[in-house]
Amino acid sequence: SAVISQKPSRDICQRGTSLTIQCQVDSQVTMMFWYRQQPGQSLTLIATANQGSEATYESGFVIDKFPISRPNLTFSTLTVSNMSPEDSSIYLCSVKTNLGANEQFFGPGTRLTVL
Amino acid sequence: AQKITQTQPGMFVQEKEAVTLDCTYDTSDPSYGLFWYKQPSSGEMIFLIYQGSYDQQNATEGRYSLNFQKARKSANLVISASQLGDSAMYFCAMREGWGGNTPLVFGKGTRLSVIA
Numbered sequence: 185s186a187v188i189s190q191k192p193s194r195d196i197c198q199r200g201t202s203l204t205i206q207c208q209v210d211s212q213v214t215m216m217f218w219y220r221q222q223p224g225q226s227l228t229l230i231a232t233a234n235q236g237s238e239a240t241y242e243s244g245f246v247i248d249k250f251p252i253s254r255p256n257l258t259f260s261t262l263t264v265s266n267m268s269p270e271d272s273s274i275y276l277c278s279v280k281t282n283l284g285a286n287e288q289f290f291g292p293g294t295r296l297t298v299l
Numbered sequence: 300a301q302k303i304t305q306t307q308p309g310m311f312v313q314e315k316e317a318v319t320l321d322c323t324y325d326t327s328d329p330s331y332g333l334f335w336y337k338q339p340s341s342g343e344m345i346f347l348i349y350q351g352s353y354d355q356q357n358a359t360e361g362r363y364s365l366n367f368q369k370a371r372k373s374a375n376l377v378i379s380a381s382q383l384g385d386s387a388m389y390f391c392a393m394r395e396g397w398g399g400n401t402p403l404v405f406g407k408g409t410r411l412s413v414i415a
Binding site for chain 2 (some may be wrong): 214215217225226227228229232274276278280287288289290292293295
């Protein structure tokens, strides 16, 4: 399995500010994804983080609001820009390893509260 | 259209009893994988079990088994001998295509409460 760490684990932010969340994996992975889980809801895919190129965003998510970087095979960042209270969620990094088609793991998540 | 449907928002089960959590899916891709995850109150997503569309046998992992009925497009999770620690949200998810490079799509989840 892959060990995934996320920083910060939680944060409380003011409206209008931005927060960058880091995701670090202990081994090279083929795919990295960012999900959002709003309070009491399921997980929604924000984007697929592509190494060395622009992320692939899902409908309803745009690069200006959620810029993503993936400079190498083990690290990615998600920025939540110009935050509003509606951005209060858990943000989860998820990776697919090279070990098989049935392996996909999640980081511990970042709990974001926007005041 | 919903690709993953979990019709039970909440379920209760007596400790030591078995419980079935329902999941139906919708895809036209012949190659797909079905996953179940557990999310306790701490928020982490814990991978439980996987079933591939071409797997002939139902997947089992310890107390977890997946009742895969391909013709009905259902992939129900069965937890045997429930424990208090099984109380959590359970999510069914699907990945379409072969090779595993497409993202998982999740259902809305079922909250399981185990009663002593």
